[in-house]
Amino acid sequence: MATETAKGAALELHDLGKSYGGLKVLAGVNLNVLPGEFVTFLGPSGSGKTTTLNLIAGFADPDAGGRMELDGRSLAAVPAHKRDIGVVFQNYALFPHKTVRENIAFPLKQRRPRPDAATIARKVDRVLSLVHLEAFADRRPDQLSGGQQQRVALARAVVFEPKLLLLDEPLGALDKRLRESLQLELRRIHRELGVTIIFVTHDQDEALTLSDRIVVFREGAVEQIGTPAELYDTPGSEFVATFLGDSNIFAGTATANTFTQDVEGARFAALSGAADGPVKIMVRPENVTVSADGEGAANAVPITIADVVYSGATLRVEGIDARGKQLIARTRADGIAPTVGAKAWFCWEACATRIVATGNAA
């Protein structure tokens, strides 16, 4: 199976909304997914990501308005069973009374016209080998391990060659090692099938590892859309900055391109692009260095070292600034280890500063 990007479908969401009993749980979601793209919906529980997935799959009606188009075709009047969208469920939803083979053959038997028995057997065998489960075809789901059940669910969702595959926290129930190996397998299958994938998770590492693009959800709305690098390097809000990776946030005031905070001794580089008024800036821990005197750095904040954690290649240094706020630096572990209780400076380059909020949001 060679890479065929044409096998994936494009998906467009316009102003999609959903309410439950008068309570709006999703408001105005807009999204364009490209053919063959791997898009992750990331957000805390209750942020609307699974609701959006259910709307795309047709398990719920977008009663608060909006449109969905799959390859330019509106999904409004198409019932769930005619959408040709594969879904992998959180707890797999394998039919307990059917064997692995019968589970995987099930969607093929629903096609019209119905494929003949030989075709069905051939297609089932092909996906079984894709997920390396040839030896388990005649077992029942309760005779399989969690990871194996997961792969059967995946095989069942792709066997009828849908152009769009939805995965709802499919790795949530598995342990860390198994998750990582299945993440790699998922990437491989995505490459081989060329199908468009929408993947729901609340695990930021999973999102960063797997996705072409990430959609960050917050309180029923899209907070930011971007590639993993874009979201990590230039988060559009404090929420995104703190949700994806560790961050140090400073709240202060911008006046004529200078950032000021009422902390004694702290020094900040000139800030371009911020309107006058309240502002929040952010720096990632790996861009922060620990220095004894803070001399010569564009940004320097005096701190008291609270904790030092050794983790292989890096040191995680926790400092408390003059306001009592906790800050984090992640530095190479080859220098002299700072001692807990000592006074020091957290320093970083001017270009490492990001503005994450201005005006009322700050």
Added chain:
Amino acid sequence: MSSGSPNFISRNRGMLMLMAPIVAFLALFFAWPVVLVLGNSFGGDGGPIGEYIEFFTSNTYVRIVFRTIFVALLVTALCLLIGYPYAYLMVRTKGKMLAFLTGVVLLSFFTSVMVRSFAWIVMLQRNGIIDRIAQWLGFDGLVLRGSTTGVTIAMVQVMLPFMIFPLYSAMAGIDTRLERASTSLGATKWTTFRDIWFPLSMPGVIGGSVIVFVTSLGFYVIPGLVGSPSNQLLSHLIYSLINTVLNVPLASAASVVMLLIALLVVLPTMMRYDVTGSTTSRFASDEGRGGKQSIWLWIFGALVIALLLVPGLVVIPLSFPENRSFAFPPQGFSWQWYANFFSSRQWWGAFITSIQVAVLVTFTSTVLAVFAGLALRRSSTRVRTVIRALVLTPRIVPGVIIALAVYGLFLDWRLNITITGFVIAHTIMALPFAFIPIAATLEQFDTRFEQAAASLGASRLTTFFQIILPLISTGMMTGALFAFVISFDEVVVSLFVGGVGMRTLPVQMYNSIANDIDPTIAAASTMLLLLTAFIVIASTIFTQRRAR
């Protein structure tokens, strides 16, 4: 969210369509005739409340009301005292022992009420087993037939399974870790029982007591056969007011009084506990806990087993006498009463009618219950409570009232003494029993299976037949079995609805006991007993295998 808005209808169209058949059925054949009874009670010659004045100024009637309440309370208390330790013992066992203890209760539950009533008459009558034993021990003899004591003993034995199942179901739901936690916190065994176990088993205590009380209140068969006119109970009064005195308004007023007593007990407890839901839902579960139990508990358990089983067994020897007599021990040996059962138009005809009715009732009530169960899955918690209450209501209305109500309606519609009439009347009684196991299985059933099937391209219909139906088949079989047994065993409604040309087997048995001495009933009882034992043992083995 207002559930009365037009939005509610469009949002729940599927649910409402599934509910339509059962709602229409119950409204037409259950609620409406009960309303008619209510109307009749105000429609006598003596003005709107004339019947009630007549009823409550009669010393006899008022005494009957109090006697009925007293007997029902006594039966409930005794069932609780006997049933609680037994249910406790069941929860403490597992595997084969649990299957045995459960099987005994099931066997008793499924043994025809007529068979058990007949057995009690034989035991309690003059020259019956108990009388003979008392004489042999040197007493003057002990005849309990015709006494309130005899009626109470027989009713306790018949009602016991209705108490044990909810008790067991509630106790099986108690988390064993709570007991360990309590012990580890320094509580003694007794304190743990009093402060942890008993309060947590309360839903079972309440559920069982309500069902036993309400059923005892309107129980007809045993008071009618074991009791005597001098200690008449309310159900019998209603029947004789209709059949002997032909005073429909007064009978209706008496029914309304009985219904009010039942509601007075049921409604307050329904507010606090899920009374109706716990009746039979989990009797087949295998979650025993093991552990060593006190020898006294086992001895008590053995006595309860004897109480549940022995009355059934005494009918067997009575089916072989040479003469037309129920004397004990029976004289001689012959198969003539079995031959009579199969050759007599009355007995064999009644048997065939019963089978026909029961098969049809099984079908209609299972289908209606599946519809209602599916609707349950598609509705919010609040709507769910309404659906449950609606389907289970016939269970908490005394049988004699349903009988009177349906009889009145069928008079107008010419449905008395027809198969259709029997099927409709029995379906009302069978619906709650069919619904409970089916609804329980459907509720456990994960919505994700339906979504998965839809995402894989299966239509609603395909999903129902290929995914839902196979997965709920066990619950459906249980529900169907209950429906069959309830219909096959039903007496009081059939007494009203049936007639000379068409009788069900239990009615034939009732008339036989009431009117003559004919050992054919012992032969019929023996065969029913064997059939029941076969079904219960087979299904116990089947579920045991499944559980493994």
